[in-house]
Amino acid sequence: MSQTVEIQRQPDDAAARVKAVSAVTTFGPEAPLQLDCGVSLSPFTIAYETYGTLNVDKSNVVLICHALTGDQHVASRHPITGKPGGWWPMMVGPGLPIDTDRYFVICQNVIGGCMGTTGPKDIDPGTGKPYGLSFPVITIGDMVRAQAMLLDRLGIKDIFCVIGGSMGGMQVLQWATAYPERVFSAIPIATAARHSAQxxxxxxxxxxxxxxxxxxxxxxxxxxxxxxxxxxxxxxxxxxxxxxxxxxxxxxxxxxxxxxxxxxxxxxxxxxxxxxxxxxxxxxxxxxxxxxxxxxxxxMDYFDLAADCGGVLANAFKGTKTRFCVVSFTSDWLFPTSDNRQIVHALNAAAANVSFVEIDTDKGHDAFLLDEPEMFATLKGFIGAAAERRGLK
Amino acid sequence: MSQTVEIQRQPDDAAARVKAVSAVTTFGPEAPLQLDCGVSLSPFTIAYETYGTLNVDKSNVVLICHALTGDQHVASRHPITGKPGGWWPMMVGPGLPIDTDRYFVICQNVIGGCMGTTGPKDIDPGTGKPYGLSFPVITIGDMVRAQAMLLDRLGIKDIFCVIGGSMGGMQVLQWATAYPERVFSAIPIATAARHSAQxxxxxxxxxxxxxxxxxxxxxxxxxxxxxxxxxxxxxxxxxxxxxxxxxxxxxxxxxxxxxxxxxxxxxxxxxxxxxxxxxxxxxxxxxxxxxxxxxxxxxMDYFDLAADCGGVLANAFKGTKTRFCVVSFTSDWLFPTSDNRQIVHALNAAAANVSFVEIDTDKGHDAFLLDEPEMFATLKGFIGAAAERRGLK
Missing domain, CATH: 1.10.1740.110 (Rna Polymerase Sigma Factor; Chain: A)
Incomplete structure (x- = not known):
């Protein structure tokens, strides 16, 4: 049977700007995760955190997607390192661009991860031993499919805004193309529609x-x-x-x-x-x-959003009504502006609603995690305008 | 006692453009190598190859300095991999930019290397076992000092041209500053006067x-x-x-x-x-x-040519009469044009004779080893003009 366990874990964390609710939801045999590799993963667990309050019509959900080595602790003390404030402390909190007084924020540990969501370190119920390499290879599509299952379980149909940098940005793009009708606005940051050879x-x-x-x-x-x-x-x-x-x-x-x-x-x-x-x-x-x-x-290597669209990225966004804000950084050589611009060009070719900002910084790819006032101002403006358009208070 | 052993190794190598003479010279207790770390290394051996013929007044010497994983086999079959033609086959040979019909080419395996010159894999005579980590840490200065000792041993005072890419270029710069009176022309390619943090x-x-x-x-x-x-x-x-x-x-x-x-x-x-x-x-x-x-x-990490000149690189080149040709590549991000341009600026500040060419290529740092017609044309022109100025036939 599926079940959810919630733990209020932040009252003792004086450094926290906002109260986090940690939760784990287990999906039983009635709800397997269908993976791109063909395997049906069951049971599986998703660990996540939420911040803020879900409004009555469930229209104020911000889904934050984490990067390669990130996790669900986007704005809370890390349970292992003890680092306070989470990995996006200047982005998520009261009055911040992702305003927890206004939005209901969800951040899930990705499938394959190691912070509570099922991954290779967990016990394979078939053998009683950790999966290790017998864990099925997962994709960005699988990560997003699992996230969608959790939202379904929470009774959340629509996402007001999905946002993430790097691999988080790949998930944002996957959300916007796999579930376009569920995504009101999308903010892919420092990312690419396909992983480069380098x-x-x-x-x-x-x-x-x-x-x-x-x-x-x-x-x-x-x-x-x-x-x-x-x-x-x-x-x-x-x-x-x-x-x-x-x-x-x-x-x-x-x-x-x-x-x-x-x-x-x-x-x-x-x-x-x-x-x-x-x-x-x-x-x-x-x-x-x-x-x-x-x-x-x-x-990440396998991610190639246009692969299923005959290699034409614009087709992935065909007919989209989602509002996009694409952000890149001048000194990012891992996901350079050119990669991000390809997303913008495809969105333009699909006549999508898109704004694009290249932030001038010398901080490289990690800039999305750091103190970048222009990024904060850009996202505060974009999210605020989207909220107004969505009719959020 | 010191001794030299020569082996003519190319007659069976049909792929060779030019006959190589392989040699090893051992320096005995009377000639230790004084290292920057303070250790006096003795005995030590230098393995090298020569191509072409030394002219009567020994004025046609081209010294080629190899890169990190290079060796003395600049234009001859590699004894381990069997790869014919050496690591710079389009640069060294009859009629090529480094014309073996005209110049006497020497390429030495660096001290610390593993292709015949003394390095950590060789037997420490003090213990009878391989040096391993008891081998003293060496510097670019040490490499060049050892090379100078070999030239002294060969009765060669002046170098018509010293050339190399990457770490080879560091040795070129070291030669031009440690022994300016011995270097008529110098060609540092895709290199830097100091190794960057990245x-x-x-x-x-x-x-x-x-x-x-x-x-x-x-x-x-x-x-x-x-x-x-x-x-x-x-x-x-x-x-x-x-x-x-x-x-x-x-x-x-x-x-x-x-x-x-x-x-x-x-x-x-x-x-x-x-x-x-x-x-x-x-x-x-x-x-x-x-x-x-x-x-x-x-x-390479330790290399910082300006360190001994109060951090002012131009001082390292003060009063130089050497003719320089600095070459960089647009897509080289390991030793970007900006690094090479710093060398040029310092040479200009020292009123040196310098030309600078940035080659437009997408091949990255390795371009210096590859088929780059503009590089070949540039170097053929520079070396030819220098030879004329030097009065070489």
Whole structure:
């Protein structure tokens, strides 16, 4: 049987701007998740958080989609790292662009993830052991299908606004094309309608780093309580470089040395950038599952929104009534403006309602997570205008 | 005692454009290599190749400096991979920009390398075991100092032209500043006067991938005849992405699938780019030593030509009479034109004789190794004019 468990988890969190409700909903045998690979996944669980209050006609829902290593804790203390405020603290809260006094915000951990939604680290009921590599390969389409099932379960038909950056932006695009009638407005940020060769290449390096770790044990590391932490850390380090810009690295670190006056002629972290990267790698492994990293990167690689439309992206948006706001960043070389502009061109070709803003920043891809006043102003304006059009109070 | 052994190795190589002479020179206790780290390395060996004929007044020497994973086989069959023609087949040979009918070409394997010149895989005479991590950390300055000792040994005082790309270009700059009176002309290609934070970061990822491999055994893998091949392959894969451009990856691979009609919903190399990267990683480990990779990347990270000149790069070139030709490539994001332009600005500030060409290409950093007609024409013109000025026949 399906069931939902809710936990009010924020009253003790003084740093929180807004009260979060954590919940998990389990879908039983009567509601399997039909995956693109052909597998029917059942049972499965979705972990999510909500912020704010659902209005009477359920018309004020903002769905936030998280990125590769994100999770449902968009505006609440992270249960593992203890970091307060969530991963989008300047975006979500009272009076912020995603105003929790006005909207009912939902953020779900994606299928394949490791923060409560069913993924490769969970127990396969068929074997009684963790799935590991026997977990079916999932897609962005599967992630969104699972999210839609949760909304159905919550009795929510329409989404006022779906928003996300990077892989979150891919989900936004998938929502807008798979369920166009359910999406009033959509904000894909720093994303692409298909993953580029270079991005697939970086993901492959990360996967190979994990798989090269003998502690990975062909994905079955949880059986033996080992962990491919070193491989996962290398994967994270490589990926982390791609999230920043050369200019930001130069500004933040340059060739500054780490707590020393001169180089040591050794392989310690002489440079601050080395120390920083090692820290990024070592802290990541505490909060993320290596197999989830494999599965979620694979889902991104497979994403190609136009593939089912004869390669013509505009066809994916044909007849859409959704209002779009596409955002890119000048120094983002992982999902460069050109990738985002392709989405805009396709939307224009489909005569869709779209605005496009390229934010001038040197912070690279990660800019969508950081303090970017122009982004906040843009999104506050767009969401506010959409709310007015939607007749939201 | 010091000695040199020469081997004529090309007569059987039908693919060779030019006869190569392979040689190794060992420097005995009377001639230690004074390293920047303070260690005095002795004995040590330099492996090198020569092409063409030294003229009577020894004024026709072209010194080619190789890049991170290059070696002395600049225009001869590689002894391990069997690849004919060397790593710069279109640049070096009769009638080519570096014309072996006209110039006496020398290419030395760098100190710290693994193709015959002393490096961490060689036996430490003090212990009778491979150096491993007890090999002293070397710098670009050390590489060039060793090269100068070889030229001294060969009775060669002046270099008509020193040329190299990437780390080879760093050596060119080092030559021109450490021994300005010996260098008539210098051609740094796709390089920088100091290694950027982003480039240090990518190197650190590679080093961490190697060090994360349990077969690395803290550098002592040769004692046990193991090899951190998986870690080294990951390092190579990550680095290889940086050698290409996004445009080239898109043009060559895009999202093309590898010998299949549809994705497999698995972790095989579904995409051509994945298959290509895996191949690059797996073949590299056959020809390169993992510890050499650590040491040589470290030497590049440490490179900062202005560091000894109060941070003012122009001071490094003060009073130089060398003729420079700086070459960059539009799509090179590892050593972007801006890095190369800094060299040009410093040379201009030092009132040096410098020409600068930015080649329009989508091939990325690796362009310097590839078929770039504009580069060939530029270098043929520059080298020819310099030869005329030098009075070479």
């Amino acid at each position: 991005n697939i290449a970086f993901h492959e390096v990360g996967r190979q780093a994990i798989m090269a770790d003998p502690e990975w044990h062909a994905g079955a590391y949880l059986d033996g309580e080992t962990s491919p932490a070193k491989g996962l850390a290398v994967a994270r380090m490589a990926a982390h470089i791609t999230y920043l810009s050369e200019a930001a690295l130069h500004r933040k670190f340059g060739r500054n040395l780490q707590n020393r006056d001169k180089v040591t002629y050794g392989f310690d972290a002489d440079f601050q950038i080395e120390s920083y990267l090692r820290y990024q790698g070592s802290t990541f492994v505490d909060r993320f599952d290596a197999n989830s990293y494999l599965y979620i990167t694979r889902a | 480039n240090i970061a990518f190197h650190e990822v590679g080093r961490q991938a190697i060090m994360a491999d349990p077969e690395w055994h803290a550098g002592a893998y040769l004692d046990g005849e193991t090899s951190p091949a998986k870690g080294l392959a990951v390092a190579r894969m990550a680095a290889h992405i940086t050698y290409l451009s996004e445009a080239a990856l898109h043009r060559k691979f895009g999202r093309n699938l590898q010998n299949r009609d549809k994705v497999t919903y698995g972790f095989d190399a579904d995409f051509q780019i994945e298959s290509y990267l895996r191949y690059q990683g797996s073949t590299f480990v056959d020809r390169f030593d993992a510890n050499s990779y650590l040491y040589i990347t470290r030497a």
